[in-house]
Amino acid sequence: MSDAPRPYTLIAELTYRCPLRCVYCSNPVDYARYSEELATDTWLRVFREAEALGVVQLNLTGGEPLVRDDLEQLVAGARELDLYTNLITSAVPLRRERLSELRRLGLDNVQISIQDVRAAESDRIAGVRAFDRKLEVAGWVKGLGLPLTLNEVLHRDNLDRIADVIALAERLGADRLELANTQYLGWALPNRAALLPTREQLDRGRAIAAEARDRLRGRMEVLFVVPDYYRDTPPACMDGWGRRFILVSPDGLALPCHAAHTLPGIAFDNVAQRALGEIWRESEGFSVFRGEGWMPEPCRSCDRRTVDFGGCRCQAFQLTGRADATDPVCWLSPDHGLIEQARGAAATPGERVFRYRTAIDTEKRPY
Amino acid sequence: MISATTRPQLAAKARLRFDRQSSRYMLLYPEKGLELSPTAADIVKLCTGEHTVAAIVTQLAEKYDTAAPDVEREVLAFLGALADRGLVRDAV
Numbered sequence: 001m002s003d004a005p006r007p008y009t010l011i012a013e014l015t016y017r018c019p020l021r022c023v024y025c026s027n028p029v030d031y032a033r034y035s036e037e038l039a040t041d042t043w044l045r046v047f048r049e050a051e052a053l054g055v056v057q058l059n060l061t062g063g064e065p066l067v068r069d070d071l072e073q074l075v076a077g078a079r080e081l082d083l084y085t086n087l088i089t090s091a092v093p094l095r096r097e098r099l100s101e102l103r104r105l106g107l108d109n110v111q112i113s114i115q116d117v118r119a120a121e122s123d124r125i126a127g128v129r130a131f132d133r134k135l136e137v138a139g140w141v142k143g144l145g146l147p148l149t150l151n152e153v154l155h156r157d158n159l160d161r162i163a164d165v166i167a168l169a170e171r172l173g174a175d176r177l178e179l180a181n182t183q184y185l186g187w188a189l190p191n192r193a194a195l196l197p198t199r200e201q202l203d204r205g206r207a208i209a210a211e212a213r214d215r216l217r218g219r220m221e222v223l224f225v226v227p228d229y230y231r232d233t234p235p236a237c238m239d240g241w242g243r244r245f246i247l248v249s250p251d252g253l254a255l256p257c258h259a260a261h262t263l264p265g266i267a268f269d270n271v272a273q274r275a276l277g278e279i280w281r282e283s284e285g286f287s288v289f290r291g292e293g294w295m296p297e298p299c300r301s302c303d304r305r306t307v308d309f310g311g312c313r314c315q316a317f318q319l320t321g322r323a324d325a326t327d328p329v330c331w332l333s334p335d336h337g338l339i340e341q342a343r344g345a346a347a348t349p350g351e352r353v354f355r356y357r358t359a360i361d362t363e364k365r366p367y
Numbered sequence: 368m369i370s371a372t373t374r375p376q377l378a379a380k381a382r383l384r385f386d387r388q389s390s391r392y393m394l395l396y397p398e399k400g401l402e403l404s405p406t407a408a409d410i411v412k413l414c415t416g417e418h419t420v421a422a423i424v425t426q427l428a429e430k431y432d433t434a435a436p437d438v439e440r441e442v443l444a445f446l447g448a449l450a451d452r453g454l455v456r457d458a459v
Contacts, residue, residue, distance in 0.1 A: 006388065008400065054388050056400055082384050084395040109380060109397045147380035149397055175380050175453060176397050218450050221397075 004242070004281040004290075006054040010083075011247040012043065013258075014074070015063040019092045021127030021357040022115060024153055024188035024195060026258050027063065036251040040070040042272055044077040046248055049276035051081040055246070061088035063250065066098075072105055079106025086111060086149075091137035092130050099137070103144050110141045111149035111178075117164040121157065127356045135172070142173045149176040155195040156346070159205045166212045166222070174220055179209055181227040184342075185259050185314050187357050194352035196342060202230050229339055233304060234311030234327040241289035241309060246280060254279045256286060259314040263323045289313050294324055298332040369420060369446045369455075371439070376416030376458040383411055396454060406431070410442055411449075416458030420446065 016031040028034070038046075047058065058078050065071060066089055078085045086109040087102065099110075114134055115125035122131040141148045150169045152158065158165075162179055169177040181202070182188045182195050197205075209224035216222055228234055238245045238257045247255045252270040255261055261268055268285035280286055288294065292305055299310045310316075311327025319328045320335050328335040369375065377383070381396045392408035394401045403411060409430070413423045424442055428435040449455045 009398075056384060056386070056393060056395055057398070084382055084384070084397075084400075086397055108382060108395075111397070145379060147378075147397065175378075218453050221453055 004286075005244070007050070007244060007246050007280060008055060009057040009059065009245050010047070010050040010055045011059045011061060011245060011258075012046070012065075012074075013062055013247065013249050014038075014043070014060060014065045014068045014071070015250045017067045018062060018064040018090065018357075019067075019128060020064070020090050020115075020130060022125055022153070022187070023127075023191045023354045023356055024125075024155065024182045024186070025357045026183075026186040026188075027357070028259060028262050029187060029190070030262075034249060034251045037068075038248075038250065038252045038272065040073055042252065043070075043074055046271050046276055047074075047078055047081055047083065049271075050246060051083060053246075053277055053280055056084060058083040058085045059088055060085065064090050064093065066090075066093045072098075072101060075102050075107050076105045084108050088151075089113075090126075090130065091134045092128075094137050094140075096140045099140055099146075100144055103146055107146065109147045109149060109175075111151055112138050112141070113151045113153070114165075114168075115153070116158045117152075117161050117168055125157075125354075138172045138174075147175040148172065149178060150174040151178040151180065154179055154181045154197070154205065156197040156201060156352075157195075159197045159201045162205050163208050166208070166216075169220060170216070176221040176223070177212075178223045178225070179205070180223070180225040183228055183312075183315075185312075185318060187355070189318055190355050192342060193345060193350070194354050196227070196229060196346040198346050199230060199343065202226060228312065228315065228327075228329045229342055231329055232331045234308045234315075234329040236308050237312035237315075237327075241313060242280070242286040243290070243309075246276070254283070254285070256289070257314065260285065262314060263317050266323070289324070296324060296326060298330075299326050302332065369443055369450050369457075371419065371421040371424075373420050373446075374416050374418065374458040375414040375420060375423075375446055375450075375455045377411065377414050378454050378456055381454040383408070394449075394454065396452070406441075407445055410445055414446075414455050 015037055016027050085107055088111045091112045114122055116122040119131040123129045152165050184192050213222040242256045252272045253261050253268045254271050269279045269283045295310050299305050313323050316325040316327050317323040319338050326333040328338050384393050384395055386393045392403045424439045428438040
């Protein structure tokens, strides 16, 4: 018998293609390298294998999942397996008829992202005009009787307006509002200086969200996620490596999180070549940071090791160059100074320039 | 507020699913799920919007051969917790 834990959620990144170019996109910075996409039948098999492992929640995401013209088949297949299916979308390419059909086929929830509560600012962060469209689609979602999650990724340019976002979510009749601060991985890391808020901004935002959570209890769920950079100890990233989540990338890599394939020297298996159950239970990729055996000090002897599982492996690698280092977010990490430096920079005014998501590696251009 | 006259109905975002691994029902909603005890599952199955809480209590008191006031206390507490999460609402 295997002692692998039970996964509950499959995050299916159906594609990295997206009409938006958000400056904090969680897709890998070199996403254009992974241009192959899995076929419909392979996804349907992955859903079956995931359900057999214990998965009950399916997030259809990307990129923009609506650019897949087989989305209807995938939603129908998920419903046959009785999975709770959540479509995570920019809303831009959606037509009302298509949404209605997806609902008929068994879609359970729609999550729409906005980038700011002001149209011009939202469009500036997304790099395209999209805001008005998003609100229109949010109206369709509720009009068709589907539950709506509204999501806004927070950063220093929009964190002072979350009261307006809460009011907008109420007006739209959202069932859940996610006010999720940017985490500094993917495209957000090169944009960190432009995005990281000050501690004062964060404290004010958190207080407003807490008031709304109490006031709206039972009507709208309000979630406020702080950036790891302002925590003293890291959260349990993905509830621990290979414990609750499986993510499958557009080209078929089975991963413990959105960015694991950016870690060097770890072999991740592709679902096109190997059964998901075997990958979950036995593969190097899912085993390498599972449990406590890999942990360095100070994690190894720390009481929180079963709470935070050592924090985020990708953050540790991005900041220290070592994937098996203690997450520098932790105040006990020998690298915690890197986090304090970033906080210090956020408190200092200065020029802040965005680098938009693009398939071309702009840093290698000679000009 | 949930009271004896409420006709509780599952919210659009909530879906009941039988879980083969645990042999229990799970109440699923966005990003989350609650594993239900057999009695909790019995209550949720009756949250169709047709029955009042009072009717649900009568039915379960009979099924479990338990005094109605005890059942009512438990049903109200459980449905109150679900209502706080936005998972049940009054059908009227």
